[in-house]
Amino acid sequence: MKIKITLFAGLLISTYSFAQQKDSVVSQEKLSEVVVTGQLEPQSIKKSVFNVRVISKENIKQLAANNLADVLNQYLNITVTSSGQDGRSKASMFGLDSQYFKILVDNIPLVSDTGMGTNVDLTQVNLDDVERIEIIEGSMGVTHGANAVSGILNIITKKGGGYKWQIGATIQEETVGKEFAFFDKGRHIQSAKIAHNFNENWFVNIGGNRNAMAGYYENRQGKDYDINDGLRGYTQLPKEQLVGNAIVGYQKDAFRIFYKFDYYGEDVHYYNPLVNITDNYPFPDTYFSRDKRYITNRYYHHLNASGNLFSTLKYNVSVSQQKQERDLENFVYHLDTKQETDNTRDTYQSKEVFYSTGTLSNFFDNKKVDFQLGYEITNENGFYDSSVGAFRDDSQQGVDIRKRLENYDVFSVAEIGVSDRFSIRPGLRFSFQTAFDNQYASSLGLRYLFDKGLxxxxxxxxxxxxxxxxxLYTYFVDSNHNMQGNPDLIPETSSSYEVSLKRACTLGSGAQISNNLAVTYLDVNDRIDLVTTQVTPLSYKYLNINKYKMWNISTVEQFTYKNWNVMLGAAVVGISRTLDLAAENLVSDDKFFYSFRINSNVSYNITKWNTLIAVFYKYNGQQQQYVAGTGADGKAGFFLNTLEPFSYMDASIRKTFFKNQFEVTVGARNLFDVTNLQSMQNGGGGGAHGDGGTTSNMLMGYGRSYFLKLTYNLNFN
Structure with a gap:
């Protein structure tokens, strides 16, 4: 740990040493990147009061990323985990899961099974039409409402282009671990897009993508394996994803309007490890298994208009309607004939959401003072079929549950330029809730520009x-389990603090250096957790009972010189999680556990060969936390759970031909071959089935994989 602390301290010292350079630093007057997330209007990162991180389109291309999971694996404070049961990938930030981290597309929260913008399956977010990704860490409750606790991620899609016609097509072949075949192993991606500017005002973009992942076998034997030894099926489930999108827009002077439509379809196949035998005596036995597939369809509509009112007022209004349905198809698969019978398909989850948000700003037509008024309307209509989920309605088992959740929010933000150097940004939101007590969020941002670009x-x-x-509505009760939701839960509340220093400068040699140092503190109260309410018989219930605290000290160093681009980031994250066992009147220790993390990427452009080489690296240090469980003596208690450290490394080589019209990218993901992480729990078994100490594995991916991507672009006027 001393080596890690020394390295981190060195990075901090380098931040200040660059900030204090005098003789070798010259003024840097280059154009800054424009950001939109959390801003009153699009503006440069330098003018933003928030500390905005940007994942550029170039970063996405270097990673050959097809979906959001491919990108966020390399982000410093985000951890991506996979599920072998339903094929999903989720993101957690600062140790808080995906319920606290909000994902938006063009400032519209993306619908998911259980929320708006939260619990989003990262593999379901396609990146084909993405211009850039903007991330703000910490509380964003004023501008983005409920659940923007640990941060927000806003995907900015491409709108229009610099040519009259832009046509592109991509084929990508990728191994899944060591497994590859053109049809039944590996990952196979095809995409096409076309963009047309009719004139200087009208444009249209259309695209489509197919991503077929044939599953990860590892030690499993696939769907046609007929021995009942638990090896049938896949470690990660096969899935096929289809994406279609279209956008049409008009712009003239300050007025802009666009309509965007996205379709997402997914089939995930689950093959039961249990093989059944049919005795056909005197004929040979036959074998079958009871399998299922999850089928998802999502429709996304977004209409946005922005412009001026009464020559000075600026407005920006979005209206969105999203619908997602998940069907479950059960069937019997006959291993001898490879045929399916008894297929039954039912919708077990659906959510339809109407969402609208809008702002008015520039009330004073003054560069020193700006004021913004905004609103947000969310109307969610959710449905779960109790026959395939663990839900109830009105305390009755076996009854489908249908619920409508609504909120109507108003918010205001002011941006005051006290001087050319100093600006203040206060904000306040009030939310009228139909299912909970009304909520509010507040914020205060400060920015000061020192000499020498600090x-x-x-x-x-x-x-x-x-x-x-x-x-709210879980109900899973049988002879071995009693796990219940709680419609009387109240919203969690949180406070977030961040201080950051940033410096960008150009050295006399022409090298460009930027440094970003940030310190963040997050405190979450009334945290909801599944709590043991009774030991004999064992019963659980969701309650507002836990507390969560987090410290984060991070630094990011960027260096650009000629054809080199180098980024190095490091963070120390400390997490305190207080647990409460209501049944035993026990409260856990609130000790902070610290984890060290690094990420880096290096790229070199060989201009003579039109070739770019890029390497990405990420290290996540050991993570520890207390978990509730029962020991070997049958008594409930708290036990220390340790997740071992791990590293990711991705690399790619991209070469262009024929005046950049044809592009070839080859590379590898997860070079350190991470598949499962060992999670060790000392002294307890983690719940009802504890045995005095356990070691388990957390699925992180399918190991080292290799890819080849071919892209053709044709642009002309």
Whole structure:
């Protein structure tokens, strides 16, 4: 640990040493990247009060990323985990799961099974039409409402282009671990897009993508394996994803309007490890298994208009309608004939959401003072079929549950330029809730520009998280289990503080250096958790009972010189998680456990060969936390759970031909071959089936894989 601390301290010292350079630093007056997330209007990163991180389109291309999971694996404070049961990948930030981290597309929260913008399956977010990704860490409750507790991620899609016609097509072949075949192994991606500018005002973009992942076998034997030894099926499930999108837009002077439509379809196949035998005496036995597939269809509509009112007022209004349905198809698969019978398909989950948000700003037509008024309307209509889920309605088992959740929010933000150097940004939101008590969020942002390009920012924010569908309505009771939701849950509340220093400069040699140092503190109260309410017989219930605290100290160093581009980031994250066992009147220790993390990427452009070489690296240090469980003596208690450290490394080589019209990218993901992480729990078994100490594995991926991507682009006027 001393080596890690020394390395981190060195990075901090380098931040200040660059910030204090005098003789070798010259003024840097280059154009800054424009960001939109959390801003009153699009503006440069330098002018933003928030500390905005940007994942550029170039970063996405270097990773040959097809979906959001491919990208976020390399982000410093985000951990991506996979599920072998339903094929999903989720993101957690600062140790808080995906319920606290909000994902948006063009400022519209993306619908998911249990929320709006939260619990999003990262593999279901396609990146074909993405211009860039903007991330703000910490509370964003004022501008983005419920559940923006640990941060927000906003995907900015491409709108229009610089040519009259832009046509592109991509084929990507990728191994899944060591497994590859053109049809029944590996990952196979095809995409096409076309963009047309009719004139200087009208444009249209259309695209489509197919991503077929044939599953990860590892030690499993696939769907046609007929021995009942638990090896039938896949470690990660086969899935096929189809994506279609279209956008049409018009712009003239300050007025802009666009309509965007996205379709997402997914089939995930689950093959039961249990093989059944039919005795056909005197004929040979036959074998079958009871399998299922999950079928998802999602429709996304977004209409946005922005412009000026009464020559000075600026408005921006979005209206969105999203619908997602998940069907479960059960069937019997006959291993001898490879035929399916007894297919039954039912919708077990659906959610339809109407969402609208809008702002008015520039009330004073003054560069020193700006004021913004905004609203947000969310109307969610959710349905779960109790026959395939663990849900109830009105305390009755076996009854489908249908619920409508609504909120109507108003918010205001002011941006005051006290001087050319110093600006203040206060904000307040009030949310009228139909299912919970009304909520509010507040924030205060400060920015000061020192000499020599040093930028200082400070922010404070209060946010809230509303309970999700599972926490409210789960009902799973049988002879061995008693797990219940709680419709009386209240929203969690949180406070977030961040201070950051940023410096960008150009050295006399022409090298460009930027440094970003940030310190963040997050405190979450009334945290919802599944709590043991009775030991004999064992019963659980969701309650507002836990507390969560987090410290994060991070630094990011960027160096650009000629054809080199180098980034190095490091963070120390400390997490305190207080647990409460209501049944035993026990409260856990609130000790902080610290984890060290690094990420880096290096790229070199060989201009003579039109070739770019890029390497990405990420290290996640050991993570520890207390978990509730029962020991070998049958008594409930708290036990220390340790997740071992791990590293990711991705690499790619991209070469262009024929005046950049044809592009070839080859590379590898997860070079350190991470598949499962060992999770060790000392002294307890983690719940009802504890045995005094356990070691388990957490599925992280399918190991080292290789890819080849071929892209053709044709642009002309």
């Amino acid at each position: 930028e200082a920012r400070g922010s404070f924010g209060k946010a809230y998280r509303t309970p999700n569908f599972d926490e």
